[in-house]
Amino acid sequence: MKNSTIVKLSIIALVLAAISFWSGQQSYSWFPPQASLEAKLIDGLFSFLVSLGTFIFLGVLGTLSYSVLFQRAAKYDYSDGPAIEGNNTLEIIWTVIPFILVVWIAFYSYQVYSQMSIQGSKDHSDSEAIEVYSRQWAWEFRYPKNNVVSSELHLPVNQRAFLKLQSEDVIHGFYVPAFRVKQDIIPGKTIDFEFTPILEGKYRLRDSQYSGTYFAAMQSNVIVESPEEYQRWLASSAKAKRTPSYNQAYQEFNNKKSKLRGWRSIKPAEPPLVNNLSPGE
Amino acid sequence: MTNITNVAIEPANWRRYFSFSTDHKVIGIQYIVTSFFFFLVGGLLAMVVRGELITPESDLVDRTVYNAMFTMHGTIMLFLWTFPVLAGLANYLVPLMIGARDMAFPRLNAVAFWLVPLLGTIMMLSFLVPGGPAQAGWWSYPPVSLQNPTGNLITGQVLWVLAVAISGVSSIMGAVNFVTTIFRMRAPGMTFFRMPVFVWTVLAAQIIQLFGLPALTAGAVMLLFDLTVGTSFFDSAKGGDPVLFQHFFWFYSHPAVYVIILPVFGVFSEIFPVYARKPLFGYKFVAVSSIIITILSAFVWVHHMFASGTPPWMRMVFMASTMLISVPTGVKVFAWVATIWGGKLRLNTPMLFALGALVMFLFAGITGIMLAAVPFDIHVNNTYFIVGHFHYVVYGAAVLGIYAALYHWFPKITGHMYYEGLGKLHFILTFIGTNLTFFPMHPLGLEGMPRRVASYDPEFTFWNVLASIGAFLLGVSTVPFILNMIGSWSQGEKAPKNPWRAIGLEWLISSPPMIENFEELPIVTSEPYGYGGDHALVANLEHLEIDHE
Numbered sequence: 001m002k003n004s005t006i007v008k009l010s011i012i013a014l015v016l017a018a019i020s021f022w023s024g025q026q027s028y029s030w031f032p033p034q035a036s037l038e039a040k041l042i043d044g045l046f047s048f049l050v051s052l053g054t055f056i057f058l059g060v061l062g063t064l065s066y067s068v069l070f071q072r073a074a075k076y077d078y079s080d081g082p083a084i085e086g087n088n089t090l091e092i093i094w095t096v097i098p099f100i101l102v103v104w105i106a107f108y109s110y111q112v113y114s115q116m117s118i119q120g121s122k123d124h125s126d127s128e129a130i131e132v133y134s135r136q137w138a139w140e141f142r143y144p145k146n147n148v149v150s151s152e153l154h155l156p157v158n159q160r161a162f163l164k165l166q167s168e169d170v171i172h173g174f175y176v177p178a179f180r181v182k183q184d185i186i187p188g189k190t191i192d193f194e195f196t197p198i199l200e201g202k203y204r205l206r207d208s209q210y211s212g213t214y215f216a217a218m219q220s221n222v223i224v225e226s227p228e229e230y231q232r233w234l235a236s237s238a239k240a241k242r243t244p245s246y247n248q249a250y251q252e253f254n255n256k257k258s259k260l261r262g263w264r265s266i267k268p269a270e271p272p273l274v275n276n277l278s279p280g281e
Numbered sequence: 282m283t284n285i286t287n288v289a290i291e292p293a294n295w296r297r298y299f300s301f302s303t304d305h306k307v308i309g310i311q312y313i314v315t316s317f318f319f320f321l322v323g324g325l326l327a328m329v330v331r332g333e334l335i336t337p338e339s340d341l342v343d344r345t346v347y348n349a350m351f352t353m354h355g356t357i358m359l360f361l362w363t364f365p366v367l368a369g370l371a372n373y374l375v376p377l378m379i380g381a382r383d384m385a386f387p388r389l390n391a392v393a394f395w396l397v398p399l400l401g402t403i404m405m406l407s408f409l410v411p412g413g414p415a416q417a418g419w420w421s422y423p424p425v426s427l428q429n430p431t432g433n434l435i436t437g438q439v440l441w442v443l444a445v446a447i448s449g450v451s452s453i454m455g456a457v458n459f460v461t462t463i464f465r466m467r468a469p470g471m472t473f474f475r476m477p478v479f480v481w482t483v484l485a486a487q488i489i490q491l492f493g494l495p496a497l498t499a500g501a502v503m504l505l506f507d508l509t510v511g512t513s514f515f516d517s518a519k520g521g522d523p524v525l526f527q528h529f530f531w532f533y534s535h536p537a538v539y540v541i542i543l544p545v546f547g548v549f550s551e552i553f554p555v556y557a558r559k560p561l562f563g564y565k566f567v568a569v570s571s572i573i574i575t576i577l578s579a580f581v582w583v584h585h586m587f588a589s590g591t592p593p594w595m596r597m598v599f600m601a602s603t604m605l606i607s608v609p610t611g612v613k614v615f616a617w618v619a620t621i622w623g624g625k626l627r628l629n630t631p632m633l634f635a636l637g638a639l640v641m642f643l644f645a646g647i648t649g650i651m652l653a654a655v656p657f658d659i660h661v662n663n664t665y666f667i668v669g670h671f672h673y674v675v676y677g678a679a680v681l682g683i684y685a686a687l688y689h690w691f692p693k694i695t696g697h698m699y700y701e702g703l704g705k706l707h708f709i710l711t712f713i714g715t716n717l718t719f720f721p722m723h724p725l726g727l728e729g730m731p732r733r734v735a736s737y738d739p740e741f742t743f744w745n746v747l748a749s750i751g752a753f754l755l756g757v758s759t760v761p762f763i764l765n766m767i768g769s770w771s772q773g774e775k776a777p778k779n780p781w782r783a784i785g786l787e788w789l790i791s792s793p794p795m796i797e798n799f800e801e802l803p804i805v806t807s808e809p810y811g812y813g814g815d816h817a818l819v820a821n822l823e824h825l826e827i828d829h830e
Contacts, residue, residue, distance in 0.1 A: 030727045042656045049654060053647040060643055063618050068636065073558065073625035078782065081624040083813030086563035094615040095566075095608060102604035102650065109654040110597055116656060119593055170424040171523060173588065173663060177729020180660040186524060186590040187424060188517040204738065208588070208663045208731050210418050212425050213344050216734035252344075262343025263413035264430040 016058050024051030035178035035199040035224060038116045042180045045112050049105065118181055118195050129162040129192075130155075133272075134172035134185050136211060137218040137249035140272040148237045151245035151274045152221045153205060155197050156230040165191040168269075173208030176222050184209050197224040213265040214249030237275040247271035301395065303387035304796060305376050308394050310694065312369025313687070315397055319361035322405075324756060326354040331718075331752035334745050339736040347735040348416040349408075349437070355419030356441065357404060359537070360448040363679060365397050367544045368455050370686055371483045373694060375459065377787035378477050380468025380805065382797040385461040389454050396451035400444040407440040415441035418733060420530055423515035423523045427507055434509060442505045449498040456490035459483055468786070470805035470820070477785060477809045478567055482547030485571035486540045489578060493533035493540075500529030524590045531582035539578045542642075542674060543571055545682035546613055549635055552689055553617050555783040556632035557624030560810040562616045570609035577606040587655050588662040596655045603653035607646065614643060630704030634685035637712045641677025645670055648723065663733075666726020672719040676755075681711065684762070691769070692776030696793045699773060703765040710758035717751030784811055789822050 027050040028034075028043055130153070131142040141150045155161045165174055167185040174193065175182040181195045207218035225233070249268040252258070297307050298314070329350045333341040342350070372390065376383055384390045407414040412431035415421065415438045426438055463484045467476070503514040504526065513519035515526045554561045561567060583591060583599035617639060626632070648670045652658050661667060684707070691699045721744035730741045737745070779788040786803055787794070804820040811818065 030724055032729055038656075042660055045654060046651070046657050049651045049657065053651065057643060057647055060614065060618055061640060063622065064636065064640065067557075067621045067624065067626060068628065071622070071624060071626055073627050077625060079558070079625065080813035081557060081559040083560055083811075084562065084623070085560045085810075086566070087619075090619070091563045091566050091612070091616075095612055098611040099605075099608050102607055105650065105654060106601050106604045109600060109656055112656045113593070113597070118659075169518075170428070171422060173731075175663075175729070175731065177660070182588045182659050182662055184589045186517070188520075189590065191590070204729070206729065206731050210422070210425065210663075210733045212416070212428065213348060215348075216339065216344070216731075216736045219738075258343075260340075260343040260346075262345035263349070263416075264411075265345050266428050266430050 012062075016055055016062075019058065020051045020055040023054040024048065026050075031180075032178045032203075033199060033201065035176075035197055035201060035203060036180065037196040037198055038118060039178065039180040040198075041112045041115055045109060048108065052101065052105075116181075116195075118183070118193060127160060127162055129164050131164045131166065132174060132185075133166050133168060134174070134207070134218075135168040135269045136170065136266055137207070137214040137268055138245075138247050138272055139205060139207075139218065139220040140274070143234060146234045146238050148234055148276075149242065149272065149274045150237065150276050151272060152223055152276065154223045154225065154230060154233055156227040157197055157200050157224050159227065160194055160196050163193045165193050170211050171209045172211050172218070173206075175206050175208035176203055177206070178203040178222075182208050200224050200226065214252065214268060217248040217252065219248075233276075240275045242273040242275055244271040245274045301391050303383070303391050305372050305384045305387065305390060306694075306794065306798075308390050309369045309371075309373030311394050312365050312372060312397065315394075315401070316362045316365035316369060319357050319401055320366070321759065323354050323357035323362055324759070326350045326357065327752060328756055330354060331749040333735060334737070335749040337737050337739045337742055337745075344735045345413060345416060348418075348733075349414045351733060352415050352418050352441075353404070353408075356415070356445070358675070359419065360445060361397065361401050361404065363541050363675060364448070364452060364537075366683055367486075367541065368393075368452075370548075370683070370690075371459060371479075371487075371544060372455075374690065374787065375462060375480055375483055376466070377693075377790070377794060377798055378480050378785060379463065379466060379471050380786050380799065380803045381462060381466035382799065382802075384458050385466055386458050390458050393451045393454035393458065396447050396454075400447040400451070403440050403444040403447070407437040407444075410435060410437055410440065412436050420527075420534075421504065422530075423504065423507065423521075423526050424517060426504065427516055429508070436508075439505065439508055442501050442508065446498055446501045446505070449494045449501065452490050453494050453498075456487040456494070459487040460491065468799075468803050468805055470803075472805075474565060474568065475805050475808050476568070477547075478550035478561065478564070478571070479544065479547030481568040482543040482550070482571045485575040486543040488575050489536045489540050489543075492579065493536045496529050497533035500526055500533075503529075524586075527586055527589060528582070531585045532579075535582040535585060536575075536578040538671075538674065539574055541679050543574065545638070545679050546571065548682045548686040548689075549617055549639060550613075551783075551785070552631055552635040552685055553620045554810045554812055555689075555781050556627045556629065556635075557621045558627075558812050559620055559624040560812050560814070562619035563612075564808060564810060567613055567616045570612045573609040574606060577602065577609070581606055584653060584658070587658045600653055600655045604650065607650050607653070610646060614639070614646065629688075629701060630699070630708060631685045631689035633705065633708045634681050634688065634711075637708065637715075638678045638681035638685060641673050641681065641715065645673035645677060648673070660729075661726045663731055664726035665722040665730045665732055668732045669719050669722030669726060672722070673715075676719065677715050681715070684708075684711070687766075689781070690787075691766075692780045693787055693792050693794070695770045695773075696776050696791075697769050697773030698776050698780065699769040700765050703761045703768075707758060707761040707765065710754060710761065714751050714754035714758050718748050718755055719751070721745070721748045721751075784818055785809060786819070789819065 024047040027047045128145045133140040141153045165185040167187040172185045179195055183193045203222040205220045205222050250271050253268050333347050417426035506512040507514055513521040515521045515523050517523050550561055580602040584603045587596050725744045776792045803822050806820045807816045
């Protein structure tokens with residue numbers, strides 16, 4: 001290779017690397033708020049993947065674009081290009097480098113996954129495990145030590161949250177985008193699930209595994225609050241009377257005024273009886 | 282080697298396309314035209330889906346109707362468009378490319394095709410039964426797929442399972458035929474390393490059908506039993522295991538993605554050398570990488586279940602295998618780029634479609650590696666990020682690749698040239714439409730919008746409106762294609778044997794080829810893709826090659 005070619009290629013690689021790094025930094029802003037420890041880890045991994053991906057994408061796209069712009073046949077030029085059938089060195093390089101890259105990605109992902117350890121731990125003697133019941137199409141949260149049933153998931157900030165996920169009919173999915181964690185809930189099993197909220201606020205819990213007619217409506221609020229507020233909420237809820245909560249699927253199913261015609265649906269479960277009734281719902 | 286008496290009684294006009302023809306070329310066209318009809322049907326269902334999603338509320342159709350729309354959209358697009366259209370292309374091209382007079386089992390070939398209209402009819406009839414068509418998604422995960430609000434025995438879901446099982450039978454018949462044909466029917470001198478890459482990829486894809494489909498078909502039959510006679514393979518309420526179905530389903534349905542994409546890789550490998558006037562770079566690497574993909578594809582299915590009821594070790598093992606499969610795929614991408622590099626490019630319609638498809642496949646490949654990383658997948662699993670990713674594969678790469686193939690071989694198949702202007706218009710509309718529809722799905726997924734929802738929180742509106750506009754544009758983009766195909770087939774300029782100056786057995790014979798393809802079987806003497814070289818492809822038939830424009 002000529003020296004001038006090497007210089008040119010190096011400059012291009014540097015520019016690409018700069019753009020890729022910049023994209024990786026941008027990628028943090030494409031997510032919902034970073035409301036859990038797991039979110040930090042996952043966003044960091046994604047940023048790395050975006051940088052790497054941008055570099056490869058722009059590198060290949062740039063090469064192709066150069067060919068398309070500058071290597072076109074003249075109108076009446078029916079000759080062939082050079083009869084290059086391959087290059088063993090090049091082919092080995094572009095097999096080995098991607099191999100190393102994916103091993104690197106897999107290793108990094110493995111580390112992140114072990115740090116998250118969202119699955120399976122039963123060792124949570126000092127914290128209360130919250131029971132999460134899912135059914136077509138409602139979420140119900142039980143705090144057994146305080147005898148509280150809620151239609152919203154309340155969690156204290158900066159404490160490991162332990163959930164026992166259960167489904168009473170079909171497979172549902174526990175998914176809070178702000179926490180970046182997700183777990184299918186398999187009927188007939190209790191699934192231990194844990195994560196650590198780190199940012200106070202109100203987030204959305206969405207069913208992430210298609211569960212039939214009112215799947216899209218199966219959402220709930222997640223409220224992350226200071227430990228004091230959390231305790232206060234538990235105490236006041238424990239005193240409140242249990243009443244049926246608002247449930248969108250149930251409302252829609254029983255709304256005879258709807259103009260939309262459809263087929264027969266599974267009947268939604270009765271709205272759960274809960275201690276709290278949050279304003280507006 | 283086919284049955285000559287059959288040939289004699291076949292009508293030679295348009296009626297043969299509605300007959301039980303055993304000519305692989307007629308069957309190829311039957312497959313392509315039938316599946317394109319279902320492509321339009323599946324597209325219309327997608328328009329309803331995107332129409333509903335242009336606003337956050339569930340306000341265009343009832344939720345049950347919406348659920349039926351996306352279920353049937355996915356089902357039709359896979360089982361009645363992508364698989365059959367590729368079976369059609371392979372049917373038409375493989376015997377020509379290997380120098381055979383027909384497929385190994387012509388009657389089996391015809392039966393395999395005629396099952397497609399049958400299963401299509403069953404799918405369409407399911408719209409008419411009480412309770413409507415299946416509404417459990419194209420995965421039909423139990424227990425949702427086992428729920429039966431009407432209480433009838435014949436439901437949309439039962440018809441769905443039946444149709445999918447028939448599709449499996451048809452595909453297995455096709456696979457037996459393709460594999461046998463490629464192993465046993467090659468012309469003299471056509472060694473494995475003289476086969477065009479399209480033939481390699483069809484072989485690789487059809488081997489997947491052979492080992493994968495039995496799992497899906499078994500899963501479908503067990504589901505049918507659970508639905509109709511009260512067994513409890515998958516019904517958790519009766520002690521069954523719904524996750525078992527997911528394993529059966531994905532053991533086939535992930536490799537099925539390679540059944541789709543491998544022949545499209547084959548199309549790329551045929552088209553780039555012709556329009557860049559250079560040999561395929563690293564032919565043997567590209568050919569062998571298809572077989573490596575086939576082998577690895579059997580060990581990646583759990584990556585669809587990273588957020589399902591799977592233990593951590595299983596997630597890690599399948600992350601590693603999924604990462605590995607990107608290596609042979611990367612080899613192909615780099616080989617195509619190197620083929621194009623330094624060539625003498627001609628950007629006509631097939632080349633434009635192939636280039637567009639390659640760029641979108643590259644994007645899909647990169648998001649695919651991201652998805653293989655378990656921690657990231659846990660966030661975006663079952664969100665619109667996945668929908669965006671796989672539509673870049675099945676629309677961006679596969680549909681555009683199929684369009685590229687249809688334009689490239691159109692003169693060979695019909696004996697007429699297509700209209701270049703309409704073709705380019707079709708490309709521009711399709712390329713813009715595809716990106717406008719499917720790119721916005723990535724940010725939606727990152728922000729946490731689940732797939733399969735009929736309504737969503739207002740924060741997701743912006744990207745959804747863009748995606749819906751893109752989808753309607755894609756609907757419009759098929760109009761110039763249909764006009765082009767009908768117009769040029771009936772009115773187009775007569776095509777010579779080899780309008781693209783391409784190297785390959787199919788370009789040595791008349792357009793369209795005669796029945797039984799070759800007057801005398803070619804004797805192959807060199808590797809394919811000899812652009813810029815001077816070695817002859819065949820020892821006989823040489824006089825035919827002078828027939829350039």
